[in-house]
Amino acid sequence: MAASGDVKSINELRIFESLDDLATDLAEYIAQLSEVSVRERGFFTIALTGGSLISLMGKLSEAPYNKTVDWTKWYVFWADERAVAKNHVDSNYKLTKDGFLSKKASSAIPRVEPRGKEIQEDGDEVEIVFHQGPSRGAPLVGGSGYSEGGQQGGGRLNLLGDLSMVSVLNSHIYSINENLTVEEAAREYEFMIRQLVKVRTIDVSESNDCPKFDLILLELGSDGHVASLFPHHISLQHKEDWVTYITDSPEPPPERITFTLPVINSASNIVMLAVGDEKAMVVKQVIDHITDGLDVSLPAKLVSPSEGKLVWFLDKPSASLLNAKIDESKQDEI
Ligand SMILES: O=C1O[C@H](COP(=O)(O)O)[C@@H](O)[C@H](O)[C@H]1O
Numbered sequence: 001m002a003a004s005g006d007v008k009s010i011n012e013l014r015i016f017e018s019l020d021d022l023a024t025d026l027a028e029y030i031a032q033l034s035e036v037s038v039r040e041r042g043f044f045t046i047a048l049t050g051g052s053l054i055s056l057m058g059k060l061s062e063a064p065y066n067k068t069v070d071w072t073k074w075y076v077f078w079a080d081e082r083a084v085a086k087n088h089v090d091s092n093y094k095l096t097k098d099g100f101l102s103k104k105a106s107s108a109i110p111r112v113e114p115r116g117k118e119i120q121e122d123g124d125e126v127e128i129v130f131h132q133g134p135s136r137g138a139p140l141v142g143g144s145g146y147s148e149g150g151q152q153g154g155g156r157l158n159l160l161g162d163l164s165m166v167s168v169l170n171s172h173i174y175s176i177n178e179n180l181t182v183e184e185a186a187r188e189y190e191f192m193i194r195q196l197v198k199v200r201t202i203d204v205s206e207s208n209d210c211p212k213f214d215l216i217l218l219e220l221g222s223d224g225h226v227a228s229l230f231p232h233h234i235s236l237q238h239k240e241d242w243v244t245y246i247t248d249s250p251e252p253p254p255e256r257i258t259f260t261l262p263v264i265n266s267a268s269n270i271v272m273l274a275v276g277d278e279k280a281m282v283v284k285q286v287i288d289h290i291t292d293g294l295d296v297s298l299p300a301k302l303v304s305p306s307e308g309k310l311v312w313f314l315d316k317p318s319a320s321l322l323n324a325k326i327d328e329s330k331q332d333e334i
Pocket residue numbers: 049050051052080081082092218219220221222223226227228251
């Protein structure tokens with residue numbers, strides 16, 4: 001595994017012709033990870049963030065996933081949250097609930113078209129899957145500091161009835177407590193995660209005892225931030241805490257809670273998402289520019305799973321400035 005900040009830590013770049021293709025493949029990827037985790041561990045622990053990520057994973061609520069994903073085994077967390085009320089427009093919880101967890105289905109079919117490989121500037125080969133054109137492919141086979149169930153008792157499991165919704169149990173949705181100070185909320189969230197690690201609902205990293213989420217989904221901010229880990233911020237140095245807080249976010253709102261880097265880098269799988277041409281420069285800086293040591297000016301460069309896999313999902317505009325050299329001769333082999 002490559003050192004932090006080294007581009008070699010990226011295991012795969014996926015670049016898509018359209019947002020629709022990206023969303024289709026993202027849903028398929030998450031569904032496959034869910035299937036593997038449920039088969040191997042009996043649970044799927046997924047940590048979400050905000051931004052356009054939530055709408056881009058919306059196809060999971062559509063056919064076939066609405067019926068094939070074992071939603072009852074999902075445990076949902078937030079890798080970062082803004083310290084606002086849960087019904088506030090800035091809340092990542094609200095974004096997820098409105099845009100995903102309570103979404104009705106339609107009937108799209110996921111498609112994947114793998115195309116090539118990329119040779120990085122340093123000579124390392126990164127698997128690259130280049131997606132283009134109208135999709136064609138196969139449907140998936142197989143299948144507050146407190147949880148929502150803590151408030152309401154029971155979930156909205158509807159396995160026997162309406163299958164058209166994302167049927168995650170309310171008791172498996174671990175939102176951050178809006179009624180505490182940001183410091184208390186971070187502490188309480190970490191405590192709750194520790195309890196779930198203790199009983200192995202959340203897996204554990206053997207190398208550092210950190211929680212090992214099955215999947216953490218991150219979106220690259222224009223300034224290179226991920227979750228609520230911002231450039232040059234002291235929180236980038238936090239090694240002991242699993243969850244920390246900030247009160248001086250450069251982007252509003254100022255108070256936020258975030259997973260620390262050791263937790264992010266202990267995940268089994270990390271998805272890094274960036275879309276739109278406004279992300280093109282920062283994508284280039286993070287992927288193409290090789291730096292020595294810890295580059296605290298671009299937190300996304302510090303995302304480097306110690307045992308897991310990091311896959312980038314980009315659309316063409318966000319990837320437009322990359323020095324990606326696509327090996328055309330290999331495109332048909334993949
Ligand atoms: O503040 C946040 O921003 C990122 C996405 O960055 P943006 O520049 O696209 O708005 C998001 O992933 C993160 O969860 C959130 O809190």
